[in-house]
Amino acid sequence: MAKQPLVVVAAALVDSNTRIFVQQRPPGKAMAGLWEFPGGKVEPGEQPEAALVRELREELAIETETACLAPATFATGMIEDRQLLLLLYVCRKWKGQVVPTEASDSRWLHKQQLFALDMPPADQPLVAMLDALL
Numbered sequence: 234m235a236k237q238p239l240v241v242v243a244a245a246l247v248d249s250n251t252r253i254f255v256q257q258r259p260p261g262k263a264m265a266g267l268w269e270f271p272g273g274k275v276e277p278g279e280q281p282e283a284a285l286v287r288e289l290r291e292e293l294a295i296e297t298e299t300a301c302l303a304p305a306t307f308a309t310g311m312i313e314d315r316q317l318l319l320l321l322y323v324c325r326k327w328k329g330q331v332v333p334t335e336a337s338d339s340r341w342l343h344k345q346q347l348f349a350l351d352m353p354p355a356d357q358p359l360v361a362m363l364d365a366l367l
């Protein structure tokens with residue numbers, strides 16, 4: 234039987250200067266070296282927004298809540314032999330300083346600068362949508 238799609242949630246954190254946070258996937262992970270929005274896989278039975286709150290806590294040491302996650306857009310793709318459904322939320326409100334705990338590098342960039350980044354294929358339509366939305 235075909236596998237269920239892999240649901241991944243990600244956040245465009247937007248600061249008061251309308252810059253967006255991106256981070257670089259570390260060596261040893263799939264797609265190492267590519268730039269991405271923070272987030273990760275939704276666990277079985279987990280609500281997508283709860284998964285993103287958890288991932289932001291684990292990856293960036295910030296606290297946010299479901300009400301602060303605005304659904305923005307989505308993308309589809311393939312991860313090896315599995316369908317990927319990538320849900321992107323915009324988040325402008327969180328508590329704490331963003332301290333990346335897993336990334337090999339990170340940046341706050343203006344939306345036009347995202348186009349020049351080396352990102353996973355699924356992220357390219359997300360960048361174009363953010364450019365239109367923000």
Ligand SMILES: Nc1nc2c([nH]c(=O)n2[C@@H]2O[C@H](COP(=O)(O)OP(=O)(O)OP(=O)(O)O)[C@@H](O)[C@H]2O)c(=O)[nH]1
Binds near residue numbers: 264269274319354356
């Ligand atoms: N977080 C994130 N993942 C993305 C993006 N674009 C994209 O294709 N992905 C893919 O979605 C999947 C997310 O997996 P992950 O490895 O970040 O998830 P995770 O934090 O749950 O990691 P784990 O498997 O080590 O527990 C990866 O295959 C990743 O390459 C993106 O912008 N952000």
